[in-house]
Amino acid sequence: xxxxxxxxxxxxxxxxxxxxxxxxxxxxxxxxxxxxxxxxxxxxxxxxxxxxxxxxxxxxxxxxxxxxxxxxxxxxxxxxxxxxxxxxxxxxxxxxxxxxxxxxxxxxxxxxxxxxxxxxxxxxxxxxxxxxxxxxxxxxxxxxxxxxxxxxxxxxxxxxxxxxxxxxxxxxxxxxxxxxxxxxxxxxxxxxxxxxxxxxxxxxxxxxxxxxxxxxxxxx
Amino acid sequence: xxxxxxxxxxxxxxxxxxxxxxxxxxxxxxxxxxxxxxxxxxxxxxxxxxxxxxxxxxxxxxxxxxxxxxxxxxxxxxxxxxxxxxxxxxxxxxxxxxxxxxxxxxxxxxxxxxxxxxxxxxxxxxxxxxxxxxxxxxxxxxxxxxxxxxxxxxxxxxxxxxxxxxxxxxxxxxxxxxxxxxxxxxxxxxxxxxxxxxxxxxxxxxxxxxxxxxxxxxxxxxxxxxxxxxxxxxxxxxxx
Ligand SMILES: Nc1ncnc2c1ncn2[C@@H]1O[C@H](COP(=O)(O)OP(=O)(O)OP(=O)(O)O)[C@@H](O)[C@H]1O
Ligand SMILES: [Mg+2]
Numbered sequence: 001x002x003x004x005x006x007x008x009x010x011x012x013x014x015x016x017x018x019x020x021x022x023x024x025x026x027x028x029x030x031x032x033x034x035x036x037x038x039x040x041x042x043x044x045x046x047x048x049x050x051x052x053x054x055x056x057x058x059x060x061x062x063x064x065x066x067x068x069x070x071x072x073x074x075x076x077x078x079x080x081x082x083x084x085x086x087x088x089x090x091x092x093x094x095x096x097x098x099x100x101x102x103x104x105x106x107x108x109x110x111x112x113x114x115x116x117x118x119x120x121x122x123x124x125x126x127x128x129x130x131x132x133x134x135x136x137x138x139x140x141x142x143x144x145x146x147x148x149x150x151x152x153x154x155x156x157x158x159x160x161x162x163x164x165x166x167x168x169x170x171x172x173x174x175x176x177x178x179x180x181x182x183x184x185x186x187x188x189x190x191x192x193x194x195x196x197x198x199x200x201x202x203x204x205x206x207x208x209x210x211x212x213x214x215x216x217x218x219x220x
Numbered sequence: 221x222x223x224x225x226x227x228x229x230x231x232x233x234x235x236x237x238x239x240x241x242x243x244x245x246x247x248x249x250x251x252x253x254x255x256x257x258x259x260x261x262x263x264x265x266x267x268x269x270x271x272x273x274x275x276x277x278x279x280x281x282x283x284x285x286x287x288x289x290x291x292x293x294x295x296x297x298x299x300x301x302x303x304x305x306x307x308x309x310x311x312x313x314x315x316x317x318x319x320x321x322x323x324x325x326x327x328x329x330x331x332x333x334x335x336x337x338x339x340x341x342x343x344x345x346x347x348x349x350x351x352x353x354x355x356x357x358x359x360x361x362x363x364x365x366x367x368x369x370x371x372x373x374x375x376x377x378x379x380x381x382x383x384x385x386x387x388x389x390x391x392x393x394x395x396x397x398x399x400x401x402x403x404x405x406x407x408x409x410x411x412x413x414x415x416x417x418x419x420x421x422x423x424x425x426x427x428x429x430x431x432x433x434x435x436x437x438x439x440x441x442x443x444x445x446x447x448x449x450x451x452x453x454x455x456x457x458x459x460x
Binding site: 140 | 268270293294296297299300301303305307308309310311320321324325366369370373
């Protein structure tokens with residue numbers, strides 16, 4: 001019995017898929033990290049008093065959110081680099097850039113939404129005490145807004161993680177791509193795809209459960 | 221001390237204040253009453269520029285708030301405000317709520333700010349709650365913290381916008397008591413309120429507002445016993 005499972009086509013695919021999973025996580029985590037920085041900047045732009053900054057960041061958010069990530073990565077990989085700048089970047093870089101750009105647009109909206117969700121009375125209380133707008137943001141609004149950003153950011157992690165599977169089209173060796181390579185040799189398509197999904201779920205389900213717990217704990 | 225000259229305030233096409241003229245003297249307690257939507261909150265919020273003024277002037281100790289050259293943050297330290305919904309900072313303890321502005325605006329150290337905050341907490345009867353978070357307090361306690369927080373900036377004027385309207389009836393008294401004590405100490409106060417008992421007992425003057433103008437004003441006795449304006453009469457007959 002144990003032998004049957006260990007020898008099964010399900011288990012056999014795992015070493016190959018694990019290689020892919022490492023790549024998937026590498027892209028997701030570095031893309032989200034950079035996306036958080038860029039998204040923070042764009043989010044600040046969305047909240048800015050300057051019309052120009054607000055306009056630019058809105059255009060960015062609308063363009064990125066209004067186009068499919070698959071088109072974006074093809075554009076970055078083939079279109080932008082080769083046609084426009086004349087240099088080619090490797091597929092992994094293109095993938096990380098795509099996640100960064102994409103996550104940044106959504107994170108910018110998370111930042112903006114979290115700040116807007118803080119009751120207006122908080123701002124008013126701060127200002128009525130003589131704090132400047134900047135001080136009010138820093139000491140009163142941001143600390144509360146950060147807390148509210150955590151659950152949607154976790155959600156964004158799950159979304160970006162799944163988005164990386166699209167990068168198999170540019171031959172990034174992430175988990176779905178590795179699965180395809182594997183079943184092209186073994187022809188165990190069903191078993192391999194089951195395991196690919198299992199690997200995603202092993203990450204996404206605990207993340208969601210933890211997020212729900214966190215949401216309750218943070219009371220947001 | 222406060223001088224309001226032909227104050228107009230519009231939100232878009234909606235004119236909410238249509239020419240307010242009033243003077244509030246030092247140590248005076250002025251209660252503002254009037255029906256919902258008459259512009260009471262808006263008037264109060266124009267006194268510390270939480271709303272910008274459409275036209276007219278607000279002078280505080282001779283300084284014109286509507287002059288762009290006026291340092292509005294400095295002016296606000298002199299005008300404390302207490303809100304209907306308390307607006308305490310939920311991520312900060314009671315003590316931190318009170319000491320934040322003295323540290324950041326006046327540049328006091330935490331210990332200096334704490335030293336002046338503790339007597340204030342004592343004054344509002346919450347010395348034992350210094351390290352509690354707002355969510356653990358009752359409405360009445362929250363409002364008393366909010367009063368202490370405003371007082372920590374050492375204002376000469378205190379503005380109250382329906383400070384007891386959000387409270388359970390049994391908690392109203394403790395907040396009004398703190399306000400009475402303040403009045404007794406000679407604080408200049410402008411209080412928007414539905415507490416006619418308070419207006420009668422503590423108010424030096426009552427202003428009745430409707431439709432964005434002051435319809436009638438006078439000492440509490442006059443307004444409550446012998447209102448002249450028909451709007452005042454009908455308003456009072458509804459609520460008394
Ligand atoms: N920020 C705003 N934008 C648009 N309209 C506003 C705004 N603030 C107040 N108003 C309008 O101005 C009018 C007066 O409002 P205000 O809050 O001053 O009334 P109030 O006398 O305080 O009433 P209440 O007793 O209900 O608190 C209302 O019609 C209200 O809808
Ligand atoms: Mg009001």
